[in-house]
Structures are given as C-alpha cells and as structure tokens.
Amino acid sequence: MSISAPEPPRPEDPLISVARVGYMKPEASTDDGKQKTPRSFWIIAYILIMGLVVARLPLVLRDVASQIPADAKAELGDERLVAFSTTVGGIMFVLVYAVIMVLYLLLAAFLDRRIIPTKPLFRGRWRVGMYFMIAALTTIPVHLASVVAQVPDLHGVPGYYAYFPLVAVAALVGYRRHWWNFAPGKRVLVAATAVALPMLISFG
Numbered sequence: 001m002s003i004s005a006p007e008p009p010r011p012e013d014p015l016i017s018v019a020r021v022g023y024m025k026p027e028a029s030t031d032d033g034k035q036k037t038p039r040s041f042w043i044i045a046y047i048l049i050m051g052l053v054v055a056r057l058p059l060v061l062r063d064v065a066s067q068i069p070a071d072a073k074a075e076l077g078d079e080r081l082v083a084f085s086t087t088v089g090g091i092m093f094v095l096v097y098a099v100i101m102v103l104y105l106l107l108a109a110f111l112d113r114r115i116i117p118t119k120p121l122f123r124g125r126w127r128v129g130m131y132f133m134i135a136a137l138t139t140i141p142v143h144l145a146s147v148v149a150q151v152p153d154l155h156g157v158p159g160y161y162a163y164f165p166l167v168a169v170a171a172l173v174g175y176r177r178h179w180w181n182f183a184p185g186k187r188v189l190v191a192a193t194a195v196a197l198p199m200l201i202s203f204g
Contacts, residue, residue, distance in 0.1 A: 035119045035127040052143035059152035061090045108135035130175040137167045138198040164198035
C-alpha cells in the first residue's frame with residue numbers, strides 16, 4: 001500500500017493569496033501633492049523669448065552703432081570693422097541674455113512649484129501656475145512690443161516700469177483663490193515673490 005505525498009498548495013489557494021498580499025509592498029506614489037505647470041510650457045516660453053530677442057538684435061545693433069563716438073570710428077578707420085565689432089557685441093549680448101533667461105525661468109519654475117501647490121485648469125487639460133504667467137507676461141509682450149514698434153530700448157517709454165508691478169497685481173488677483181487661504185506669513189511670501197519676480201527682469 002503506497003502513501004502519496006500531500007499535494008502542494010496551489011497558487012490560487014486563498015490562504016496563499018492572503019499571505020502574499022500581506023507581504024506585498026505598496027507602490028510608490030509619484031504624486032508629491034503639487035500640481036505643476038507642464039515643462040513644455042516653460043520650453044515654449046523660452047523659445048518664444050529668445051526668438052523675439054534675436055528679432056530685436058538688428059534694432060539693438062543699429063542703436064549701438066549710432067552711439068559709437070566719431071573719434072572711436074576714426075580710430076577703427078574701416079566701417080566694416082565697426083560693423084564687425086558691433087555684430088560680435090550683439091552675439092555676445094544674445095548669449096548672455098540666453099543664460100539670464102534660463103536662470104530667470106528656473107527661478108520662476110521653482111517658485112511655481114513650491115509656493116502655490118494648486119493651480120487652475122487650463123482648457124481642461126493643463127495646470128498653469130501664477131509664477132509661470134508672471135514670467136511669461138513680463139518677457140514675451142515686452143520683446144514683442146519692441147519688435148513691433150521698432151524700438152530697441154523700451155526703458156524710456158512712459159509706463160514701462162509701471163507695467164511690471166501691474167502684472168504682479170493682476171496675477172495675484174487672478175490667482176487669489178489659490179493662495180488667499182494661506183497662513184498670513186505665507187500670504188506675505190506669495191505677494192513679495194510675485195512682485196519681486198517681474199522687477200528682477202524690468203531692469204534688464
């Protein structure tokens with residue numbers, strides 16, 4: 001008489017399933033609770049800004065060339081050399097400005113991610129933060145106005161410096177539902193950073 005060994009429990013056995021579930025680790029959540037402005041928005045904004053800066057370059061070069069003193073032109077002696085020097089200066093200006101814009105948008109993205117965690121929904125798909133709007137409205141329209149009006153430097157235009165705090169105030173009012181219920185200290189931080197961010201770029 002042979003004695004057969006007991007069959008091992010099947011994988012679908014409820015006891016085994018419960019035991020396995022007990023040892024399963026929960027999946028790590030990738031959501032840190034903060035709604036983020038899409039990265040593509042920042043990239044598109046940067047491309048638009050730099051495209052407009054390049055479009056402004058001929059205006060800037062003409063303005064710089066017109067301000068070169070006559071004695072300096074006489075020392076150079078050749079108009080082509082003057083044009084070459086201003087062109088090199090213009091290229092350096094674009095490169096430096098490109099780096100400044102990267103740093104500016106990185107700062108705006110940091111504030112956008114850290115200060116106000118919730119953001120309104122745009123077209124039912126994208127979350128757009130207040131600091132992104134401030135960064136975009138204080139750069140793109142300014143360069144666009146310079147290109148359209150053919151004015152190389154807008155600093156002397158009436159209302160130029162008033163535009164930047166107005167953008168900050170409009171953004172604070174437009175996004176008030178997302179930050180007004182913060183603690184008093186954080187409300188002050190929101191207002192201060194919203195005003196400081198556009199003022200950083202207003203002198204550039």
